[in-house]
Amino acid sequence: MDQLELMSTLSIPGKTKMVLLVMDGVGGLPGPEGLTELEAAHTPNFDALAKRGITGLSTPARPGVTPGSGPGHVALFGYDPMDWEIGRGVLEALGIDFDLGPSDLAARGNFATIDADGNILDRRAGRIPTEEGTRLVEKLRQIELPGVETFVEVVKEYRFVLVLRGEGLHDGLTETDPQMTGVPSLPVEATRPEAERSAELLNQWLAAARELLRDEPKANSMNLRGIAQVPPIPKMPDIYKMRLAAIATYPMYRGIGRLVGMTVLSTGDTIASEVETLKEHWDDHDFFFFHVKKTDSYGEDGNFDAKVHVIEEADAALADILALGPDVILVSGDHSTPTALKSHSWHELPVLLWSDFIRPDAVDAFGERPCMAGGLGHMRHVDFLPLMMANAGRLAKFGA
Amino acid sequence: MDQLELMSTLSIPGKTKMVLLVMDGVGGLPGPEGLTELEAAHTPNFDALAKRGITGLSTPARPGVTPGSGPGHVALFGYDPMDWEIGRGVLEALGIDFDLGPSDLAARGNFATIDADGNILDRRAGRIPTEEGTRLVEKLRQIELPGVETFVEVVKEYRFVLVLRGEGLHDGLTETDPQMTGVPSLPVEATRPEAERSAELLNQWLAAARELLRDEPKANSMNLRGIAQVPPIPKMPDIYKMRLAAIATYPMYRGIGRLVGMTVLSTGDTIASEVETLKEHWDDHDFFFFHVKKTDSYGEDGNFDAKVHVIEEADAALADILALGPDVILVSGDHSTPTALKSHSWHELPVLLWSDFIRPDAVDAFGERPCMAGGLGHMRHVDFLPLMMANAGRLAKFGA
Numbered sequence: 095m096d097q098l099e100l101m102s103t104l105s106i107p108g109k110t111k112m113v114l115l116v117m118d119g120v121g122g123l124p125g126p127e128g129l130t131e132l133e134a135a136h137t138p139n140f141d142a143l144a145k146r147g148i149t150g151l152s153t154p155a156r157p158g159v160t161p162g163s164g165p166g167h168v169a170l171f172g173y174d175p176m177d178w179e180i181g182r183g184v185l186e187a188l189g190i191d192f193d194l195g196p197s198d199l200a201a202r203g204n205f206a207t208i209d210a211d212g213n214i215l216d217r218r219a220g221r222i223p224t225e226e227g228t229r230l231v232e233k234l235r236q237i238e239l240p241g242v243e244t245f246v247e248v249v250k251e252y253r254f255v256l257v258l259r260g261e262g263l264h265d266g267l268t269e270t271d272p273q274m275t276g277v278p279s280l281p282v283e284a285t286r287p288e289a290e291r292s293a294e295l296l297n298q299w300l301a302a303a304r305e306l307l308r309d310e311p312k313a314n315s316m317n318l319r320g321i322a323q324v325p326p327i328p329k330m331p332d333i334y335k336m337r338l339a340a341i342a343t344y345p346m347y348r349g350i351g352r353l354v355g356m357t358v359l360s361t362g363d364t365i366a367s368e369v370e371t372l373k374e375h376w377d378d379h380d381f382f383f384f385h386v387k388k389t390d391s392y393g394e395d396g397n398f399d400a401k402v403h404v405i406e407e408a409d410a411a412l413a414d415i416l417a418l419g420p421d422v423i424l425v426s427g428d429h430s431t432p433t434a435l436k437s438h439s440w441h442e443l444p445v446l447l448w449s450d451f452i453r454p455d456a457v458d459a460f461g462e463r464p465c466m467a468g469g470l471g472h473m474r475h476v477d478f479l480p481l482m483m484a485n486a487g488r489l490a491k492f493g494a
Numbered sequence: 495m496d497q498l499e500l501m502s503t504l505s506i507p508g509k510t511k512m513v514l515l516v517m518d519g520v521g522g523l524p525g526p527e528g529l530t531e532l533e534a535a536h537t538p539n540f541d542a543l544a545k546r547g548i549t550g551l552s553t554p555a556r557p558g559v560t561p562g563s564g565p566g567h568v569a570l571f572g573y574d575p576m577d578w579e580i581g582r583g584v585l586e587a588l589g590i591d592f593d594l595g596p597s598d599l600a601a602r603g604n605f606a607t608i609d610a611d612g613n614i615l616d617r618r619a620g621r622i623p624t625e626e627g628t629r630l631v632e633k634l635r636q637i638e639l640p641g642v643e644t645f646v647e648v649v650k651e652y653r654f655v656l657v658l659r660g661e662g663l664h665d666g667l668t669e670t671d672p673q674m675t676g677v678p679s680l681p682v683e684a685t686r687p688e689a690e691r692s693a694e695l696l697n698q699w700l701a702a703a704r705e706l707l708r709d710e711p712k713a714n715s716m717n718l719r720g721i722a723q724v725p726p727i728p729k730m731p732d733i734y735k736m737r738l739a740a741i742a743t744y745p746m747y748r749g750i751g752r753l754v755g756m757t758v759l760s761t762g763d764t765i766a767s768e769v770e771t772l773k774e775h776w777d778d779h780d781f782f783f784f785h786v787k788k789t790d791s792y793g794e795d796g797n798f799d800a801k802v803h804v805i806e807e808a809d810a811a812l813a814d815i816l817a818l819g820p821d822v823i824l825v826s827g828d829h830s831t832p833t834a835l836k837s838h839s840w841h842e843l844p845v846l847l848w849s850d851f852i853r854p855d856a857v858d859a860f861g862e863r864p865c866m867a868g869g870l871g872h873m874r875h876v877d878f879l880p881l882m883m884a885n886a887g888r889l890a891k892f893g894a
Contacts (some may be wrong), residue, residue, distance in 0.1 A: 095576050100556065451834070453523060453530070453841065453862050469863070471872035473557070480558030484840040491838055492555055493562035493575065494582035494720060 098328055100492070101172065101480060107335045110421035110486040112381045113372075114478070116170060117408050118163075118347075119390030121430025121443045121462065125398050131389075131433060132444060133461035134398075135405040139412040140425065140446065140460035147448035149457045150470025152478070154429050160440040166428030167350045171330060171383075172479030180353065181265065181322020187255045188349020190247055194324055199263045199292055201321040203246075203254040204271065205230065205313035212278045212315075217271065219252045219313040227251055230313050237302045239295050256318060258295060263323070264288040270300065271317035279317055296321065329355030330381075334483060339375055341368045342385035351383055365407050369414045376418050381482075384415070390438075393431030401433055422449040422485045424478055425460070445470060445478075449485035497876060498733055500892070501572065501883070507735045510821035510886040512781045513772075514878070516570060517808050518563075518747075519790030521830025521843045521862065525798045531789075531833060532844060533861035534798075535805040539812040540825065540846065540860035547848035549857045550870025552878070554829050560840045566828030567750045571730060571783075572879030580753070581665065581722020587655045588749020590647055594724055599663045599692055601721040603646075603654040604671065605630060605713035612678040612715075617671065619652045619713040627651055630713050637702045639695050656718060658695060663723070664688040670700065671717035679717050696721065729755030730781075734883060739775055741768045742785035751783055765807050769814045776818050781882075784815070790838075793831030801833055822849040822885040824878055825860070845870055845878075849885035 095103070122130035154169045155161040155176070164185050165175030183200035194200060205219035205227065227248050234246045234254075242260030249255055266286040270279045282300070284293040296318060307314050330338050332355070340351025340358050343365075348358045357379065361371040365386055372382060386408045392401035415423065423446075430441040444465040455469030483489045495503070522530035554569045555561040555576070564585050565575030583600035594600060605619035605627065622630075627648050634646045634654075642660030649655055666686040670679045682700070684693040696718060707714050730738050732755070740751025740758050743765075748758045757779065761771040765786055772782055786808045792801035815823065823846075830841040844865040855869030883889045 097556070100559065100576070104559065451523060451832075451839075455863065455866055467867070469551075469866040471551070471866075473872075477557040480556065481840075482558075484558035484560065489558060489560065489840070491560045491562050493565040493579055494585050 097172065097174070097476060097480070098333055101483070102333050104489045104492060105333065105335045105483060106488055106490050108380070108486060108488045110380070110488065111376070111419070112422040112482050112486050113384055113415055113420045114170065114382070114482065115384045115386070115408070115412065115415065115423065115425045117386045117389040117405065117425070117427045119393040119429060119431025119438065120405065120427035121432065121439070121441045122393070122401070123432035123434040123441070125434065130462050131398060131401045132405055133463065135402045135409065137405060137409040137460055139409045141458060143412065143416070143423070143425070143448050144446050144460040144464070145458040146454055147446050148452040148455050148470055149460065149465045149468030150445045150473055151442035151462070151465050151468070152426060152445045152473045152475050153442050154475045158440050160438050161429045162438065163346060163428060164350065167347065168354070169475035170426070170428055170478060171354050172476055173327065173354070174476055178325055178327050180325060180350070182320020183255065183322045184324055185346050185349060186249060186253070186320070187257055188353055189345035190249055190255060191345065192245070192247055192255060192257065194257065195259060196324055196326070197263055199258040199265060199321060199323055201256045201296070201318040203256050204317050204319065205252040205254070206279070206315045206317055207312050208278070208315040214272065214275045214277060214279065214315070217275065217317070222252050222312055224248065224251055226313070227254060230307060230310065233306050234303050236306070237299055239299055242295060244299065252313065256299070258292070263292050265292070265321060265323045267293055267296065267321040269317070269319045269321070271319050279315065282318065282321065324353065327354060331355045334381070334479070334488070336380035336488070337378065338381040338383065339379040340383045340385070341371050342387070343368065344385070344387045347385045347387070356383060365411050369411050372415065373418065389427070390431045393433050394436055396433045396436040398433040422482050424482055426478070442472065445473065447481060447485070451485050497572065497574070497880070498728055501880060502733050504889045504892055505733065505735045505883060506888055506890050508780070508886060508888045510780070510888065511776070511819070512822040512882050512886050513784055513815055513820045514570065514782065514882065515784045515786070515808070515812070515815065515823065515825045517786045517789040517805065517825070517827045519793040519829060519831025519838065520805065520827035521832065521839070521841050522793070522801070523832035523834040523841070525834065530862050531798060531801045532805055533863060535802045535809065537805060537809040537860055539809045539816070541858060543812065543816070543823070543825070543848050544846050544860040544864070545858040546854055547846050548852040548855050548870055549860065549865045549868030550845045550873055551842035551862070551865050551868065552826060552845045552873045552875050553842050554875045558840050560838050561829045562838065563746060563828060564750065567747065568754070569875035570826070570828055570878060571754050572876055573727065574876055578725055578727050580725060580750070582720020583655070583722045584724055585746055585749070586649060586653070586720070587657060588753065589746035590649055590655060591745045591749070592645070592647060592655060592657065594657070595659060596724055597663055599658040599665060599721060599723055601656045601696070601718040603656050604717050604719065605652040605654070606679070606715045606717055607712050608678070608715040614672065614675045614677060614679065614715070617675060617717070622652050622712055624648065624651055626713070627654060630707060630710065633706050634703050636706070637699055639699055642695060644699065652713065656699070658692070663692050665692070665721060665723045667693055667696065667721040669717070669719045669721065671719050679715065682718065682721065724753060727754060731755045734781070734879070734888070736780035736888070737778065738781040738783065739779040740783045740785070741771050742787070743768065744785070744787045747785045747787070756783060765811050769811050772815065773818065789827070790831045793833050794836055796833045796836040798833040822882050824882050826878065842872065845873065847881060847885070851885050
């Protein structure tokens, strides 16, 4: 019996409340003072909860493996990221609130600049502003394909989403972005026979799109990446028999939440507005996924102090979250984004779990090094949900 | 190669002696003084062995999963509890020392009260006393079924066991208990075609049984639960090439021992009598499963002090066990039963392993929190047997 089946079998409804507080990319590496971003941050609330709670370190995907946002989040939600891959195109579409159907084929589009020979000069078309992207997307909506509907949607700046809808579409398709300049885009190719027709349709669309934009000064071409369909992922409300809500300032995370069956709550741009949203909807859901984005953004920027500051903001938010009286709270991240690397990394995430039913360990500060001595030891993200459910009194006994 | 195959391949006979000391439900949660039951107990012998030995924490089934006694014990014996489920009916039959044959079909029976329309009023028939249950079981022994033998045995109060014996019986059968009152019992249904005849026979038995008891004031009906056969579990003497003995004061644990191929040694009701039994039979077996029940019983009762006292009794027994000169001893439990929860729980078990060939860690007290820092780290119960075998010099090298 796999974990999802086991959870479906054992889960029971209840009245308890759970909060999964995710600081995106929170894990770091020692900076100039020898402390990680989390260790350097002044976090009286996290530290107090660590003292009352149980801590540890957790691997999101596999040891040594750096996960993208998709795998990091499905793991947080109890799905083995090796079994449930979510294509970039799907993530992008979900992230703009596009209502993807189960057989829709979604791709992330990037406008690009090419020279007269068709070689790529700029893979991001000079990062054109969103208004310009919007004008171009309007143009691309004219393109018609035989037997399928097409949707072209603006994401932001040079990014858009292309969705094909119709019978007989299949994923298993290569990307067109060669990941370098000075060479032409690649054609879409099918990696399995069922996807041949989908590849043809996409190449037809690309030819028409490049023809339409040939006289644009910057965005005279485009690439398609992560062409994919929604995986047939079992929904969390069915597995765990609870009502789940997602609170996130960035579209992609709301999209992943929706994909796994969470109700997406509309919120503002700040952690403070997310806290307000949590308060407003506290009575309506059993489980809240609370996502803090900017720890990751500043990690990617290599901005140590700014990342520290976001962690301190999240620490302040914790006090408000605890004031609501959750029965279970788990604090961690989807992956590490050390400012020293300016990118996602494979490093374990610090984890902090609290309920009335944990065994408090000796750790009294929330940081990567303190958590090495934590009572949870070294665990896997996929075990967060089972542990939260157990602590919430929502798992029946297995076997007699 | 799965673990059992691997062990069958590597195991070699020897003259070493191993003791697996199981304190049922020993794992706990902090009580009023901030200490768990085990931490609060005065355990000079466990602590001294922890100082000489290596310690850790272990998950019996899966993280967050609370195992019943069946899964907890099969895991202790090296079987993945997700692969080897023992039905409730089988456990119940084993629990009254009923000698189950390999194709017997066993069900747990609960007397119930129904109204004139057949709707259940009380799923436990007012918890009738055992003497009344005995009288009713005598009546039910009259029922005859075509082609199979039937056995009806008293368990306790409103609980009984029904066993069908004969050719062509199969499990894969639903329970009759609707788990609520105000509705009638469900029929037994086959979940696979081979079990159709077994379902018919059980429904026939139920109809006859309800007819016989129709005028009873309380127990005028009954439900059957956990209808099952003994799983075709490979036997430990074959896997590990050794003679194993089970010493347990409660029948269910003797039954599980018998099921996996242990010789059951008759013993008394106390830990002291179990120690005497161990001494008497020390020369006759290689491996002793020594089961202490009352840590679990008092955990279920929520009696912190009584659980502490049983742990202290087991600590005293350890001195006698060590005096026999075992080569390997492992001390743990099948699952946690914190008095704070009055039930089995998902929490890890403290583990203490000693032989001449371990690396002693820095832990010098046997308790949940000290074991968080143990040299075994966080492990799984299914790995107890391989580690004990290795420490006993009974596993050959794998590969050249």
